[in-house]
Amino acid sequence: MAQTDASLVHSRSEGLGARLSDTLWRRPSLLLFLLLLPPVLWLGIIYLGSLFALLLQSFFSIDHFTGLINYEFTLRTYAELFTPANFDIILRTVLMAACTTVASAIIAFPIAFYAARYAKGRWRAVFYLGIMMPLWSSYLVKIYAWKLILAKEGILTWALEGLHLNWLLDAYLSLPVVGGNSLSVSVTGTFIVFVYVWMPFMILPIQAALERVPTSMLEASGDLGARPGQTFRHVLFPLALPGVVAGSIFTFSLTLGDYIIPQIIGTSRLFIGQAVYQHQGIAGNIPLAAAFAVVPIVIMGFYLWGAKRMGAFDAL
Amino acid sequence: MSAVVFDHVSRHFGAVRAVDGVSLAIEEGEFFAMLGPSGSGKTTCLRLIAGFERPTSGDIRIFGEQVADLPPYKRHVNTVFQDYALFPHLNVRDNVAYGLMIAGQGKKQRHQAADEALEMVRLGGYGARKPSELSGGQRQRVALARALVNKPRVLLLDEPLGALDLKLREQMQEELKGLQRQLGITFVFVTHDQGEALSMADRVAVFNDGKIIQVGAPEDIYFRPDVPFVADFVGSSNVLPADLVARLTGQSRPAAIRPERLKLAENGPLSAEVTGLSFLGLTTRVSFEAEGTRLTALLPQDASRPAKGDTVALTWAEGDLHLMQAGA
Numbered sequence: 001m002a003q004t005d006a007s008l009v010h011s012r013s014e015g016l017g018a019r020l021s022d023t024l025w026r027r028p029s030l031l032l033f034l035l036l037l038p039p040v041l042w043l044g045i046i047y048l049g050s051l052f053a054l055l056l057q058s059f060f061s062i063d064h065f066t067g068l069i070n071y072e073f074t075l076r077t078y079a080e081l082f083t084p085a086n087f088d089i090i091l092r093t094v095l096m097a098a099c100t101t102v103a104s105a106i107i108a109f110p111i112a113f114y115a116a117r118y119a120k121g122r123w124r125a126v127f128y129l130g131i132m133m134p135l136w137s138s139y140l141v142k143i144y145a146w147k148l149i150l151a152k153e154g155i156l157t158w159a160l161e162g163l164h165l166n167w168l169l170d171a172y173l174s175l176p177v178v179g180g181n182s183l184s185v186s187v188t189g190t191f192i193v194f195v196y197v198w199m200p201f202m203i204l205p206i207q208a209a210l211e212r213v214p215t216s217m218l219e220a221s222g223d224l225g226a227r228p229g230q231t232f233r234h235v236l237f238p239l240a241l242p243g244v245v246a247g248s249i250f251t252f253s254l255t256l257g258d259y260i261i262p263q264i265i266g267t268s269r270l271f272i273g274q275a276v277y278q279h280q281g282i283a284g285n286i287p288l289a290a291a292f293a294v295v296p297i298v299i300m301g302f303y304l305w306g307a308k309r310m311g312a313f314d315a316l
Numbered sequence: 317m318s319a320v321v322f323d324h325v326s327r328h329f330g331a332v333r334a335v336d337g338v339s340l341a342i343e344e345g346e347f348f349a350m351l352g353p354s355g356s357g358k359t360t361c362l363r364l365i366a367g368f369e370r371p372t373s374g375d376i377r378i379f380g381e382q383v384a385d386l387p388p389y390k391r392h393v394n395t396v397f398q399d400y401a402l403f404p405h406l407n408v409r410d411n412v413a414y415g416l417m418i419a420g421q422g423k424k425q426r427h428q429a430a431d432e433a434l435e436m437v438r439l440g441g442y443g444a445r446k447p448s449e450l451s452g453g454q455r456q457r458v459a460l461a462r463a464l465v466n467k468p469r470v471l472l473l474d475e476p477l478g479a480l481d482l483k484l485r486e487q488m489q490e491e492l493k494g495l496q497r498q499l500g501i502t503f504v505f506v507t508h509d510q511g512e513a514l515s516m517a518d519r520v521a522v523f524n525d526g527k528i529i530q531v532g533a534p535e536d537i538y539f540r541p542d543v544p545f546v547a548d549f550v551g552s553s554n555v556l557p558a559d560l561v562a563r564l565t566g567q568s569r570p571a572a573i574r575p576e577r578l579k580l581a582e583n584g585p586l587s588a589e590v591t592g593l594s595f596l597g598l599t600t601r602v603s604f605e606a607e608g609t610r611l612t613a614l615l616p617q618d619a620s621r622p623a624k625g626d627t628v629a630l631t632w633a634e635g636d637l638h639l640m641q642a643g644a
Binding site: 214216217219220221222223224225226227230234235238239 | 366367368387388389393394395397398399401403404405414415417418419462463466
């Protein structure tokens, strides 16, 4: 009998680790608490705390004579955002973010579709590598590389000259607003580089969404009489929409906040990120910098609310 | 006129001959079952009719019309998919009305037609729900309504009952059969379940290795299999090898005998050793070994039962031993 009693429990030496494991097994909520404590502290205090501090700063104002911050609650700083010069910056940034997002989505969709439906085995790995690899090299190196590509003496001009098509580029550059001395100092250049840099963030969520659409669903649509274009509009796109929205959240918010690309490539006109950088650094106007920083947060809030109302997350 | 005609149709995927020289004619208004083990080419045949696959060679005609170059959306054929393939972002009514919407019908008209179709599959009042809120059996009916609302001339069903539990499956078998009679539409039904094929179909085609092995009425397939494969797959019949049959009847051909037709007797033409018994409720299944051949008998519960290891004599009525062709 003693033999069978002993065989029920593994007779191993009970170390501290073993006893800890036993305690956590008996109290799963304790384990959950211990696992969540560090990230909650990090998110709650360091991330949300600083965000709250930022929000607080935006309700203060600066004394323009002394350059000192006046710690009294006021909406004056927010009113300053609506002066023509500042509002111009916001409008320009939002427009750029919107154009970048739409262009990324249009370019990314076929790529993601190919990756999700047709790429198999090794090709799939190569494909992932191709999408991810640009993310491995330095952001600054990529942007300077683009500056060289787009510059007046750059490879693009050279290639177009070889094809006797430089008149096309010249005609484009002579257009108002989008044109300029060369692509590298034009709004178009900024746009191209934004689209390039954020593209993987659009491709991957769309691909993930498309992978969840079974082939039989597309076949069913065709079976019920829908031409491929109709299948795209009524079935594939609505089902991929959560992925498109997820991707657009990346491209849109990343463009809203970026201050390096427009500084290196494009005109001297400011974007929100640059305005924040200048106001908090050079000008010492922390409240206005904070108010500028709140703008993308508010815009993204409205964007998500609108996307939800449009039913972008219904298929989730 | 035949609803669907296959004329030496093949579909190869690389070196794999999924469908290999199949010829067949499905008559209008018929409930036709394609039966076979997985990978036997039956589903590929269905997809060839729907237009999801194109034949490598051969002709397919639907109501006399060549369809090799017609994409699925131009064929007057609808499919009930194995996974139902309901659109998750649309509610049940819009799912059913999808084909009518594509055909350009107005909202009011198509919703009315969709509600009628849902009524027909006994899902009236479910129109506003999302497919994710339905049970498997209900989704199955929605898929059926979505196909039937378009009034197809041929309805294709790809293992539509495979995901349902036994009770529901039996109920759906009867409903499907009833619907088919009521609508008079040609049904082409793919299944690997022989019971399903036999109970529902007017005619059954048995597939193996991309070929049709035998086509016929369920009784023919069940009682008069042409070859050992059909005897074994369709009815789990006992297959007696040709040399054994030669000794019993003088004809050197394989033969089939149904397990329920084997009887125990004092004296019989075949003596066998009992190797196992299992209780099935209505019957007891007894396994035998006779001269190197494994046999099974289903004995009613009131019959005297042998014990394992006994040597018994087996007998059968004259017509129950069915001679087949050699091969396959």
